[in-house]
Amino acid sequence: MTLPLSILxxxxVPDGTTSPEALQNIVSLARLGDELGYTRVWYAEHHGMPSIASSSPEVLIATAAANTRRIHVGSGGVMLPNHVPLRVVETYRTLNGLHPGRIDxxxxxxxxxxxxxxxxxxxxDGSYFSHELAELLAFEEGTFPADHxxxxxxxxxxxxxxxxxxxxxxSGASAAAAGQLGVGYSFAAHFSATPAAPAFAAYRAAxxxxxxxxxxxxxxxVSALVAPSEEEARYLSSSQAVSWALFHSGDLRRLLAPEQASxxxxxxxxxxxxxxxxxxxxxxxxQQVKATIEAQAEAAGADEVMVTTTAWSHAHRLRSYRLLADAFGLT
Structure with missing residues (x-):
């Protein structure tokens, strides 16, 4: 069977473009994923970063779902410490009511x-996460004690x-909890150097x-960038490399074009x-990217791979996802 692929x-927001343009781009990428056979598209929640416009995933989810037909659309994820659990339940019930069976x-x-x-x-504080999650589930399931x-x-x-x-x-900290709750689990290997296999094993065991x-x-x-040649792919990836270096040096700026970044x-x-x-x-x-993704998925024991692609040009991002879908034979 073809390894299911999804989009993160x-x-x-590339340098020289605007946030409204970046927000419009989520529609064309979601439509492409829908057309090519990607399983789902998720939107991350980040705040205070000039290079990222995804501060409100639920708004992006509603927009993408309204402009696609088949693909699952969801949050990757709701950062629960930033939200009141009841509000999350209300929001995602509403989304699921508008687009039944397609929201994550x-x-x-x-x-x-x-x-x-x-x-x-x-x-x-992140230490309250277990309490907040339990409260969210209690609102959903109606399981508060009668005197609560x-x-x-x-x-x-x-x-x-x-x-x-x-x-x-x-890091694997949520893996066993995900298993005990009987929910899905996603590991952020696109930025974490911690091996995913132990976390997935703990999840499955629990x-x-x-x-x-x-x-x-x-x-x-995972983070992946595909181009017709390895040479071009590495040239385009210089945007991600320099932006990451600048970000972690305290220099917050938008994604640089490869002509500058290189x-x-x-x-x-x-x-x-x-x-x-x-x-x-x-x-x-x-073929290089396909082989590496397959090897990492097998080593980790993954059921699905979600790909985030960083490139200055939106056209190159779309091309990368097209080439990846073609390599894996998605339909």
Missing amino acids: DLAP LGIGRAGGSDGRTLSALRST PFAPIAVVPEKVALPPIFLLGS FRPSAQFDRPHAILA KWPLTPQQEAIVANQGKLWIVGDQ
Whole structure:
């Protein structure tokens, strides 16, 4: 069987473009994924980053779902510490009512930004994640004790279930919890150097069937860029490399064009950042990227691979996803 592939879209804002253009681009990518046979497209939640426009995944989800026919659309994810659990239940029930059977609810424990921005969001400490998740599920399932102050609350819209839940992780901390709850699990190998295999093994070992999932479903998220040649792919990936180095040096700016990035002078510290993080980026021609993704999926024990592609040109991003779909024979 063909390995299921999906798309993780951060709504990148390249240098020389505008945020409205980046937001419009999510529609063309979602439509392409729908046409090519990708399983799902998710939108990440990030705040306070000039190079990323995906601060409101639920708005992007509603827009993408309204402009596609088949593909699942969801959050990758809702950063629960930034939100009141009841509001999340209401929002994603509404989305699932509008687009039945096509919405996913990915939930993460991180804040998705720097400390100052998170304080403006009234974000809670990640240590409250288990409590917030339990509260969210209690609202959905109506399982508050009779004497709990939230027990009488009517959650609306009524008679609409939450979409399938996926817990997100980058270290394995959420893996066993995802299994015990009987939900899906997604591992962020696109930025985490922690091996995914132990997390997936813990998830499967702890898994208990639920109303949402009768079997485990593990998604491996990777960063990949495909071009007709390895040489071109590596040239285009210089945008991601330099932007990552600048970001982790405290220089927040939009994604640079490869013409600039390939000539950008990096300090020894920044070069070390790129050398370390670059090990996680899958860059090459169709067959090189396909072979690497298949090897990583097999090693991790993944049921599905979700791909995020960083390139300055939106046209090159679309081309990369086309080439990847062709390499894997998606339909």
